[in-house]
Amino acid sequence: NAGVTQTPKFRILKIGQSMTLQCAQDMNHNYMYWYRQDPGMGLKLIYYSVGAGITDKGEVPNGYNVSRSTTEDFPLRLELAAPSQTSVYFCASSETPNYGYTFGSGTRLTVV
């Protein structure tokens, strides 16, 4: 079972560049989430989605955008990369709000 797949695993961006972090799940989960984790810190929620076509902001949405055109995919877009966005990004999904989340292995992003 693939579970939650994130690509790329590593990326270095220059200030002002843009990129899309990809997240795909093959479990037919309606709920999907994007978190970021700064070094030595806990996870902070960026955006989440409760189904295709429905997205909402989390704790730290500034500087990011998301879309959810299909159940499987939940890409995260950085439009103008800033050093403050250097972090590890985790995507997760769940079948219902009650179920445990399944996390991907993360994307390590450095903005220089």
Place this chain on the structure above:
Amino acid sequence: DAKTTQPPSMDCAEGRAANLPCNHSTISGNEYVYWYRQIHSQGPQYIIHGLKNNETNEMASLIITEDRKSSTLILPHATLRDTAVYYCIVRVVEYGNKLVFGAGTILRVKS
């Protein structure tokens, strides 16, 4: 969602039970207790969750006090691979509600 308090770190001998405490004194009646862990550099892993009753699965046991103001995650026979950050989270399970992570407890299993 209610706030949780966990010790910043704990040590445990390999093969012994690891008992990780969590205080959630302001928990409300419809909030569940969830436990996740994060092994270095990996994505968090779901362990177990419960509402009122004690729960057990293949990974761990969750003991919730009768007043629900605290809980303990028990890893019955800790191994070196259980070294990780353990997060205790309380949350209302409802449409659109999200998981909010705190600082967690660093568990070090030592040989």
